[in-house]
Structure formats: C-alpha cells, structure tokens
Amino acid sequence: MNVWSAVLVLSAGCYLLKLLGLSIPAGLLDRPAVRRFAALAPVALLAALTALQTFGHGAHGLALDARALGLAAAGIALWRRAPFLVVVLVAVVATAAVRLLPG
C-alpha cells in the first residue's frame, strides 16, 4: 500500500465515522463503554505520539536530547494557555536554541 492509498483510505474512514454519528439513532452507540473509549483512546494515542516523537531515536532507541527541552518549554506555554501555533513555535525555537549552545 503506497502513500496515496493511505491518504485515501484514511479520508474515506474519517468521513464515514463522521457520517455514522449524524445518521444513526443516538441510543445505538451512545453507551458508557463506547463513550469512554471514544474519549480516552485519543488521549492515549496523543500521549503516545508526543512521547515517541520526543524520545524516539532511530528504529528502536530512546534518547534524551534537545527535543525534550523544547517540549518542556512548549508544555509551559501550553500551561499558560498560549494558542496552538505559539506552543509549536516555542518548541521549535527552544529546541533550536539548545542546539546552538556550545558543547
């Protein structure tokens, strides 16, 4: 499966999930277990993606480097309720600044 198929399969899947919610009677899916999964699965996935992209190194390695400090700075910006793009920018600038330090 190439990149284009991934793009199109994801697009179709995302659209069908949206349409599903609008189309079926509420009682059918609106159960506590489904509600809990739909609320918490994104939390687990986003946390996993954050961690992997911050500490991942190569195929199977972990590393503590400039990215971790950049993310810590982004976390502070987020905690201070900075807008989305500002949070991302803080991470980029802080990471670049750490890399510029000698040694």
Added chain:
Amino acid sequence: MIARQRNRQPASAPTAAPPPPVTDRTVVRDALGVGLAIGASGLAFGVAGVTAHLTVWQTCALSLLAFTGASQFALVAALAAGAAPMAGVAGALFLSVRNSLYGLRLGPRLELPRLLRPLAAQGVIDETTAVAMVQPDRRSTRIGFAVTAVSLYLTWNLTTLVGALGAGALGDSSRFGLDAAGPAVFLALLGPQLRAAGETRSVALLGAALALGASLVLPAGLPVLAAVAAVPIAGLLRGSRKSGSEEAS
C-alpha cells in the same frame, strides 16, 4: 431583525447581571473567531506533511478529504517514522472515532434534513462541536456549526497549501529544531484534555509509557497502537482499586 429580538433569557431572570444575549451576530463572530484561529494551524500541518516526504498534493488531499487535524498529523507522523501505511491509518482512525460521538450529540440539536447530512458530516469535528453545543437554540446551533465549519475548512486548507509550499524551502527538519514541531503539535492537541478531571491523566501517562516500551521491540507504527491498551488497562486498575477499597471498608 425580529429574529434578533427573540428573548432568550429565562422568564425568571436572576437578580445578578444577565449574560449578554445571543444574537446571530454574536454567534457568527464567535464561530469565525474559532474557525480562523484554529484554521491557521493548517500551516503546521502543511509543513509536517512535506517534511514527512508526502507530496504537496498528498498533504493537501488529507486536509481536503480527511479534514480532522489530529488524525492527519498522526498519519503523517507514522509515515515519517517508516511505519507500514496500514498501521498508520489504523492509529489515525482510532483518533477520529470521537467524531462519531460528536455527530450523535449534534444530530438531534441540528435536526438536519436527510439530504444535507452527507454534506454536514464533513464538518463534524472538535471545534464545530464545541461552538455548536454551547448555543441556546436550534437556529444559533445551526449558524454556529455552519460558520465554524466553512471558515475552518477554507482556512485550514489554504494554510495547509501555504505550509506545504513553504516547507520545501526550509530543508532539513532537524535544522532549527523543526523536528520538535511534531511532538509539540500532539502535546498541544492533548493539553486541553489533561485539564479534565478523572482518569484522563493516568491514561495519558500509561499510553506514553506503553508506546515507549513497545518502541524498543515493535516495528514503527505499532507502538502507537499499543497505547490504545492503556484505556482498558486503566479501566481494570480503576475497577480493582474500587473493589479493593470496598473490601477494605
């Protein structure tokens, strides 16, 4: 004009200062504010797509067709990490299951004609739901949903194109610290959810730990999926703690 004068305050208004009345104009203003501000984040997605070696067309197609930010970023991140495309798609789809639940809640509030539903469905995402669900009646719910959806769709796709075209000029992503943009995006998407009480934080920590552990052994793409196990595990832990404390008492 008459529509704007509808009295939306409850008949027995409390003595405290009443909230400002909701007019079509205030709904449109709030919806545009959300649509334009969040839509600008498409810039980050455009850059992420092209630095992950998608073409400008593939990056724009995701914004036009998938149109749900977290899933788009997740697929791009998985492909950049060298994951099997199907594993990347699976993780991204897990992220968008929540849109189904948004639709369930929006459906009865919008009361859309059957023919309009396929069009409206593309707009069922975090931001449109957030704006629509706080409106006091059907008219403002529909206006809030439609204005947020259209303004966000147009801005998100425009800024995706600008970001994708601009990213080529930036070159190597680890120069300047651009490789920190990816995790910062996911952290920024996660942040608002961590403010909520309950088991959200333990699921986040468990998910991160599971993924990092799994990355030591599993091929790219699968560690992210392993994090989904955090949801049932947190549920079991909570269940056993509850029954444990009941036995102790």
